[in-house]
Amino acid sequence: MIAPVENKPEDVPPAVVDEEEAEDGEDGAPETQGAGGEGKKKKKKKKPKKKKLEQTEPPSIGLSRLFSDGNYPEGEIQDYKDDNSYRTTSEEKRYDERRMMEDIDETYNNIRKAAEAHRHARKWARKFIRPGMRMLDIADGIEDAVRTTVEANGLEAGIAFPTGLSLNHCAAHYSPNPGDTLVLGEKDVLKIDIGVHVRGRICDSAFTLSFDPTYDPLLEAVRAATDTGVREAGIDVRLGELAGYIQETMESYEVEVNGKVLPVRPIEHLSGHTIHPYQIHGKKSVLLYKNEDQTKMEEGEYFAIETFGSTGRGKVVEQGEVSxxxxxxxxxxxxxxxxxxxxxxxxxxxxxxxxxxxxxxxxxxxxxxxxxxxxxxxxxYPPLCDVRGAMTAQFEHTILLRPTRKEVVSRGDDY
Incomplete structure (x- = not known):
């Protein structure tokens, strides 16, 4: 976030100078008449600046206190490509967008609040997650941060789905059940999938942590594939074609493990998806391999652009205890x-x-x-796993296909 620029005295236009200050001397202090008619200057006490409220670690402040006007930050804005570029300047589309933003449901603002809570929770998660921690403690810490920042209130706002903490060859759908004793190891690759909702509008976003630099290229490949999916997504884009761009990016990477070079493979049976109110998986899917799906993305839709990569087969099966x-x-x-x-x-x-x-x-x-x-x-939804010994990674963003441009609502400084 860019720090606010303080105005220098010469930059302040006369119209906004306080009337009392206008009568002061050159240094801003009021002039007083002393002996012999000489003007003496009396220093004016400065009011102490009000300290800006900032989030704590761990998070303990609700977003309504940090954004007292009730307006939450817009995500990263990207222009549509090629045939959609006219939307940026179309007065008709700008009118459509204003109508959507003034909707009684306050759709955009709700999902932006969910996204802001997501950023606060994951910022804390990145700092406090370390090898040796129990998975249950990691899940509890993240979900406490989500509840606090989004100001959880039943179905009005809160956690959109259990926090995914899938390890290594397990790509998705693992969360620790009560009594789980699993501990994070130094060689583990951890997928962290967090969901936050406000009035059913869901921010679905995920990232991967690894404490072993061996797997940095795997994480880089999957993150790049997600960014490709976000960049190429747009109104009227065909889902099968979009999957091809994702596949091409991910398959351009490889990982060296114990002297053996392994390709990074997209995982076949996992995909991105549309998001509906109070429903995390809509009917449209963005697969990770090029295919013949001619379904188009449409104006006003919400998509989770979600990619998974593996050093194994690139195929998953249901395995393990359901959570x-x-x-x-x-x-x-x-x-x-x-x-x-x-x-x-x-x-x-x-x-x-x-x-x-x-x-x-x-x-x-x-x-x-x-x-x-x-x-x-x-x-x-049982855990989804590749072969043992493989490593998997995940990155994900929620995007809004607005009438004029697309908004990567979950984008942050970290990914």
Whole structure:
């Protein structure tokens, strides 16, 4: 963030000079008449500057105190490419954008608040995460930071999905369940996937940490692929073509591990996606390999441009203990025989709606939860893993396809 520039006295226009100061002497002090008619100057006391409120470490200040006017920072703005370039100067499109920004739902401002909370949480996470920490403590620290900064309040604002902390060959959907004893190691590659929402508008963004420089090229490859996806995305862009740009970027990298050069492969079964209110995965997907999908991106859509790379096969399978669950938005209406399952569903609807949660945070589980899964009401999301010994990385940004330009809402100084 650029520091504010202080105005020098000669830069201040006369119209804004205080009237009392206009009567002062050259140095700004008021003149007094002394003996012999000589003017003496009396020093004027300066008012102490009000200290700007800044976030603490760990975060303990809600965003409404840091942005008292209720307006949250705009993300990185990128012009559309080629055929879309006219949108930047189109008066019609500017009018459309003003209407969207004045929407009663305050859509843009809500997602910007979610993104600002995301930046605060991950800034702290980057400082406090170190090898030797329990994964449970890492998850708790991040989620406490999110709740504090976004000022969590039920379905009004809070965590959009359990914080992903997938390690090494596990690419996605691992969060520590209660009782998990896993500890972060010095040679581990850790994916950190954080979701924040305000009134259902979700900021979905992820990054990867590695404490072993061996895997720096892997992280660089995946980050570059995400940036390519963001740059090439735009209204009327075909999803299959966009995937090709992502693939080309990622496959241009390689990693040397123990004297062996390994290609960086995009992971086939993982993808970016549209984001809907209170629904993290929409119907459109941005795969990581070029394909024949002719579906177009459309004006007003929200996309998570999310890329995964691997030093292994580039293919994942479901493996390990499930921690992520979500009530399906298209769940069938099924009569539930178990009263306990009915009560659990009521709790899920009240606390999470269609937002994902971690089993340990629901007011129930076990047999009742399995029953809801078997009835197609709740979807479970097991960890997704490549072969053991492989390393995987992830980077992700949320973008808004505004009528005039695209906004990388989750962009920060870190990535």
């Amino acid at each position: 992520h669950y979500a009530r399906r938005a298209d769940a069938p209406h099924v009569p539930l025989r178990l009263t306990s399952a009915q009560n659990l569903l009521k709790s899920i609807n009240k606390n999470f709606g269609t937002l994902p949660w971690c089993d340990g945070t629901s007011s129930g589980g076990g047999e009742q939860l399995n029953h809801l899964v078997s009835q197609g009401i709740v979807q479970d």
